[in-house]
Amino acid sequence: MIAQLLDGRIVANAVYHDLKxxxxxxxxxxxxxxxxxxxxxxxxASKTYVRNKHRACEKNGIRSxxxxxxxxxxxxxxxxxxxxxxxxxxxHGILVQLPLPGHIREDRIIEAIVPEKDVDGFHPVxxxxxxxxxxxxxxxxxxxxxxxxxxxxIEPKGKHLVVIGRSQIVGIPFALMMMxxxxxxxxxxxxxxxxxxxxxxxxxxxxxxxxxAGHPHTLTGDMIKPGCVVxxxxxxRVEDAQAEKGYRWVGDADFDSVKxxxxxxxxxxxxxxxxxxxxxxKNTVRAAKLLHQK
Amino acid sequence: MIAQLLDGRIVANAVYHDLKxxxxxxxxxxxxxxxxxxxxxxxxASKTYVRNKHRACEKNGIRSxxxxxxxxxxxxxxxxxxxxxxxxxxxHGILVQLPLPGHIREDRIIEAIVPEKDVDGFHPVxxxxxxxxxxxxxxxxxxxxxxxxxxxxIEPKGKHLVVIGRSQIVGIPFALMMMxxxxxxxxxxxxxxxxxxxxxxxxxxxxxxxxxAGHPHTLTGDMIKPGCVVxxxxxxRVEDAQAEKGYRWVGDADFDSVKxxxxxxxxxxxxxxxxxxxxxxKNTVRAAKLLHQK
Numbered sequence: 001m002i003a004q005l006l007d008g009r010i011v012a013n014a015v016y017h018d019l020k021x022x023x024x025x026x027x028x029x030x031x032x033x034x035x036x037x038x039x040x041x042x043x044x045a046s047k048t049y050v051r052n053k054h055r056a057c058e059k060n061g062i063r064s065x066x067x068x069x070x071x072x073x074x075x076x077x078x079x080x081x082x083x084x085x086x087x088x089x090x091x092h093g094i095l096v097q098l099p100l101p102g103h104i105r106e107d108r109i110i111e112a113i114v115p116e117k118d119v120d121g122f123h124p125v126x127x128x129x130x131x132x133x134x135x136x137x138x139x140x141x142x143x144x145x146x147x148x149x150x151x152x153x154i155e156p157k158g159k160h161l162v163v164i165g166r167s168q169i170v171g172i173p174f175a176l177m178m179m180x181x182x183x184x185x186x187x188x189x190x191x192x193x194x195x196x197x198x199x200x201x202x203x204x205x206x207x208x209x210x211x212x213a214g215h216p217h218t219l220t221g222d223m224i225k226p227g228c229v230v231x232x233x234x235x236x237r238v239e240d241a242q243a244e245k246g247y248r249w250v251g252d253a254d255f256d257s258v259k260x261x262x263x264x265x266x267x268x269x270x271x272x273x274x275x276x277x278x279x280x281x282k283n284t285v286r287a288a289k290l291l292h293q294k
Numbered sequence: 295m296i297a298q299l300l301d302g303r304i305v306a307n308a309v310y311h312d313l314k315x316x317x318x319x320x321x322x323x324x325x326x327x328x329x330x331x332x333x334x335x336x337x338x339a340s341k342t343y344v345r346n347k348h349r350a351c352e353k354n355g356i357r358s359x360x361x362x363x364x365x366x367x368x369x370x371x372x373x374x375x376x377x378x379x380x381x382x383x384x385x386h387g388i389l390v391q392l393p394l395p396g397h398i399r400e401d402r403i404i405e406a407i408v409p410e411k412d413v414d415g416f417h418p419v420x421x422x423x424x425x426x427x428x429x430x431x432x433x434x435x436x437x438x439x440x441x442x443x444x445x446x447x448i449e450p451k452g453k454h455l456v457v458i459g460r461s462q463i464v465g466i467p468f469a470l471m472m473m474x475x476x477x478x479x480x481x482x483x484x485x486x487x488x489x490x491x492x493x494x495x496x497x498x499x500x501x502x503x504x505x506x507a508g509h510p511h512t513l514t515g516d517m518i519k520p521g522c523v524v525x526x527x528x529x530x531r532v533e534d535a536q537a538e539k540g541y542r543w544v545g546d547a548d549f550d551s552v553k554x555x556x557x558x559x560x561x562x563x564x565x566x567x568x569x570x571x572x573x574x575x576k577n578t579v580r581a582a583k584l585l586h587q588k
Contacts, residue, residue: 107426107428123422124418124419124420124421124422124423124426124428125418125419125422126418126422127418127421127422127423127425127426128417128418128419128420128421128422128423128424128425129418129421129422130422130425131421131422131424131425131462131466131467131470132401132418132421132462132466133462134401134418157489158489158490158491159491160491166473166474166475168425168426168427172425172426172470172473173425175473175485176425176466176470179460179466179469179485179487180460181460181487181488181489186487186489187489188484188485188486188487188489188490188491188496189484189485190482190483190484190485190496191473191482191483191484192482193473193475193480193482194475195451195452195475195480195481195482196452196482197452197453197454197482201499202482202484205495
């Protein structure tokens, strides 16, 4: 078997297409969706992420601004800025790029954002509502996987879905979403992680495997059953002398062996990656709508 | 094999014993732990639960008051009362007995309680912190199971733990607790529910099974592996002509067959049940401490 590739760029474009109508409608109603991104310090990877978010906003008719603060910014100053942004009616989405410098407590900062503008879905209120299956801002990467499922008619209901990795950004929220009694979820969910005795015992039973471990070769072809759907959230930089830059990006799956057994698989890059920013924009438009209705 | 019984009354008494010192200390510091329970309407089961909570408080040196409101109380009136209790510095814990009459939105009421007095652990902020592995009020029944584990030296780390049932009160929060990278957790967790194709496929692999489905005979002896730990949260009323009242309480496990295969099992009644109120009192003392420190 050669697995069908699940192309995140196609799904993201479909999301942008649908968003365009919503954004046009909002503008007609006198509301310009506006995302503010805050970045503290000079981490090059973070800067690239922030730049990509800004570009995606520009391209899709969402106003966006990036506030760059020096690495020595105090927690109090950052809290002051958040409070200002909370109170600014023009701002609909607030995103603080993580990680923050060590002297700033990330949880304090995240909790300071009003939940209504928390387009990353990281505020405890949004996490708690997610756990309860209530309406909320879903974190972007899990929400992106959900959209891939929808686009490719992958129905988790009654399936055994194994998540590898228990991060707060992907693994745990996605597991929580998939175990809910919802039309688009309702899967039997297993969460594996670094303390799991034998990951393959679980993946061999799985209909769907979601990889969010952050390690190459976490899943090999002999660990899954034929026809399994593999969603690969990993983006690991590996050295490659033959690549132009001396490295390339690979997922958590051993792609060559997994694609021979799986029924469907997301490539890296071009799978889940493009969905994360698409969902950020979707959350921003949602925030604008809800705040504008108020 | 005849399973060892895990006696929740013994564990609860150990908790009360430890709490006594904390309560004495608080009183010496001029703080009297105080729980307010609000009940709306005349549901007899709810009234019994509330009475039991009140008695446990009395017996263990925690001041408690029950506010009984008529079934026709409006949502606005209940919100007004919550707001008053939030602002009353003497009150450390606020518990609104569920279910509420249909015309009152439970989520609105729960969200109105300040998270610092939410001793049930049902506020989105506490749920969200639980999901993130942060310090919070843990919901009472899952916290009670954790204490049973501790008392009987059951270590979930690296074990495969299967939860049957995805309620917001037991199944989901307990699954979330057990998948965290904590000394007392760190299990590989599977959540089964009504849409699970074949529950026994999962339970047969499990080292620990937690039953929170609300149906008798959810688990039978042929569904588990020898030595498995079975925690039974179910309390189902079944007719029994030979019983004095015409009925008796049974758990979700088919006790007679499961006890022959399991290594340990909680009986019903007398297993998890007594732990729920013990944890409510523990949360109330915790709330009093934190609010008093402020």
